[in-house]
Amino acid sequence: MQTRREMLTRSATVVGLLAAAGLLPQTAQAAWSQAAFEAKSVADAVKALGGAAPVESRDVTITGPDIAENGAVVPVGCATALPGVKRLLLLVEKNPSALAAVFDITDAVEANVNTRVKMGQSSNVVAVAMMSDGKVLFAQKEIKVTLGGCGG
Amino acid sequence: MADPMRIRAQVAGDKATVRVLMSHEMETGQRKDVAGKTIPAWFIQEVTAALNGKTVMTAQWGPSVAKNPFLQFTIKGAKAGDKIAISWLDNRGDKRTDEAAIT
Numbered sequence: 320m321q322t323r324r325e326m327l328t329r330s331a332t333v334v335g336l337l338a339a340a341g342l343l344p345q346t347a348q349a350a351w352s353q354a355a356f357e358a359k360s361v362a363d364a365v366k367a368l369g370g371a372a373p374v375e376s377r378d379v380t381i382t383g384p385d386i387a388e389n390g391a392v393v394p395v396g397c398a399t400a401l402p403g404v405k406r407l408l409l410l411v412e413k414n415p416s417a418l419a420a421v422f423d424i425t426d427a428v429e430a431n432v433n434t435r436v437k438m439g440q441s442s443n444v445v446a447v448a449m450m451s452d453g454k455v456l457f458a459q460k461e462i463k464v465t466l467g468g469c470g471g
Numbered sequence: 472m473a474d475p476m477r478i479r480a481q482v483a484g485d486k487a488t489v490r491v492l493m494s495h496e497m498e499t500g501q502r503k504d505v506a507g508k509t510i511p512a513w514f515i516q517e518v519t520a521a522l523n524g525k526t527v528m529t530a531q532w533g534p535s536v537a538k539n540p541f542l543q544f545t546i547k548g549a550k551a552g553d554k555i556a557i558s559w560l561d562n563r564g565d566k567r568t569d570e571a572a573i574t
Contacts, residue, residue, distance in 0.1 A: 351517060351562075352531060356534075391537060391538065392537045393537070396543070411535055415499075418533050418535075419536055421531040421532075422528060422529075422530045423530065424528060425526070425528060426547075427522065427546060427547055428527050428545060428546050428547065429486070429544070429545040431545055432530075433541075433542070433543040433544070434540060434541055435537035435541045436536055436537055437534075437535045
């Protein structure tokens with residue numbers, strides 16, 4: 320039988336360990352990274368999230384259509400088979416703010432996420448993987464949009 | 472209160488693919504209404520996925536995620552019957568959590 324106090328102490332220890340290992344997602348401490356989401360360019364967004372300058376890599380893949388008929392719903396995915404991924408970022412280069420989504424990956428999930436984004440115009444879509452060893456890798460793909468998604 | 476999310480999680484081998492469809496306007500703050508006034512931004516900012524109560528992934532989203540957002544990801548070591556819970560929080564402070572069992 321576990322008392323409530325034991326339980327609390329134990330979970331506090333676990334949280335402490337996780338924090339020490341840098342495993343706790345940043346959202347648990349700081350709220351939404353406003354600066355990153357206001358950044359206009361891919362490099363600025365990565366910098367606002369504390370990453371180094373991104374290096375293009377074949378180990379990061381970005382999936383999406385070549386031509387999107389409707390810019391309001393563009394299915395994109397980013398994935399990497401490399402171990403030690405901390406974060407995956409999805410960015411649309413020519414949107415008013417480049418950063419679309421940040422995924423904090425833990426060991427329990429694969430570094431492979433898919434979602435849908437809006438695109439104002441034809442642009443490069445960039446997948447960035449921030450690794451636990453500090454490396455920042457990216458892959459990009461041009462997606463042509465025939466109908467913009469940001470309205471007028 | 473927003474409409475419930477649709478969550479489908481299916482096991483394939485030792486992994487489970489989770490697909491989530493959320494119901495949200497995801498207004499960018501860029502559009503103008505007929506009177507020429509800017510429609511204020513309203514979008515999901517934070518998403519959390521938990522397997523059996525343990526957080527496995529968190530995400531931060533900007534306004535350029537599409538309306539009624541779709542999210543797909545893969546959980547390692549999940550088995551049928553496990554509970555997957557997805558929560559989101561938007562920039563107005565609204566939140567919602569939905570849970571589904573992995574099949």
